Amino acid sequence: MRIVYFAHSVLNRGGDKMVLAHLGRLAQAGHHVTLRCNLIDTAFPLHPSFTLERPLFPGKLGTLASALLERQDADLVLATIVPTAVLLRFRNRGRVLHFAQDDNETAYGFPGNLLMRWLYRLAFGPLSIPCVTVSDTLCSLFGSRFGAECAVAENGVDTARFFPAPSRELVAAKKGRRAILLLSRADRRKGFDLALETVRRVAARGGNLELWTVGESAPCAEPDLPHREFGSVDEDRLREIMSSADLFLYPSRSEGYGLMVLEAFACGCPVVTTGAVGFARDGENALVAPVEDVAALADRVERLLADRELAERLAEQGRGYASRHSLAQSGSCFEALIAGLFPAKK
Structure with missing residues (x-):
């Protein structure tokens, strides 16, 4: 099968990681995979057999124009955002799959969110674009909101890369302090502003703490x-950091899945997050606060730092959950769905 992944960019996002992993598995199985993107700037591995091409026009608007005007020489055209999927559908009838990583409405304020909702209605209604989501939560959302019948290939973690492996250097450098790990990202949906405010509140109440951040350049929470x-x-390196931190604070406002939480689980790092991460269960595998409730987040961080027995229990339960949601299982499910939705031509 000839497969084209059509997108503006491939970066260091969790969704990009899963797309590359699944496409790498398909390439390994003998399918011809092309990444047709204007920007590829990622630390995630690209399968050596991938063909790299650019769309017809450069830039973000050029990517969208190319999706509409350029017919793809492929049996399957994969798109992860609904605007691209809709535009691709007009020149590639019956060959487009929307692999939904998130609810695209949440990336925009008014009136952009209304445009996204209209595009979803068009995609799942008149255009009948098949959709695979990365979580049951996202599948249920599309079903209730648009009447869509989506398949699910739940994300998974590579347990050969993510496992408990504390770094002696990182642990020693803490000098007895408790390290709170954050993801720094400008995307408001990831809640970095909430994380900083939570850390400020916890630090103001005392405690021997330090802040760790991964991702984009980040301001200091407290001087x-x-x-x-x-x-x-x-x-x-992420495995070492997660394995050496005392907790991972991830106060997301909106998630299609929440892959970094699963990776922290696999590394045995206790997690404080929000109800946006559908598989996080309060008191079972994580401590979970309501979305945007900084006071509740701070209380849970303090509770986890003060109760080592609780932290150890959550870490153990998290590792168990991660072991049942491996990348290999996720890839196998995605591959089977592709074979069912787009059977090989005879």
């Missing part, structure tokens, strides 16, 4: 709070 900024890291 007197030690802050270690790791920046963008590969999976091996």
Whole structure:
């Protein structure tokens, strides 16, 4: 099968990681995979057999124009955002799959969110674009809102790359302090502003703490709070960081899945997050606060730091959950869905 992944960019986002992993598995199985993107700037591995091409026109608007005007020489055209899927559908009838990583409405304020909703109605209604989502939560949302019948290939974690492996250097550098790990990202949906406010509240109440951040350049939460900024890291370094931190604080406002939480689970790092992460269960595998409730987040962080027995229990339950949601299982499910939705031509 000839497969084209059509997108503006491939970066260091969790959704990009899953797309590349699934496409790598399909390439390994003998399918011809082309990444047709204007920007590829990622630390995630690209399968050596991938063909890399650019769309007809450059830039974000050029990507959208190319999706509408350029017919793809492929048996399957994969798109992860609904605007691209809709535009691709007009020149590639019956060959487009929307692989939904998130609810695209949440990326926009008014009136952009209304445009996204209209595009979803068009995609799932008159255009009948098949959709695979990364979680049951997202599948249920599309079903209740648009009457869509989606398949689910739930995300998974590569347990050969993510497992408990504390770094002696990182642990020693803490000098007895408790390290709170955050994802720094400008995307408001990830809740970095909420994370900083939560850390400020916890630090103001005392405690021997330090802040760790991965991702984009981040401001310091408190002038007197030690802050270690790791920046963008590969999976091996992320494993060391997660395994060495005392907790991962991830106060997301909106998630299609929440892959970093699953990776923290696999590394044995206790997690404080929000109800936006559908598989996080309060008191079972994580401590979960309502979305945007900083006071509840701070209380849960303090509780987890103060109760080592609770932290150990949650870490153990998280590792168990991760072991049942591996990348291999996710990839196998995605591959089977592709074969069912787009059977090989005879």
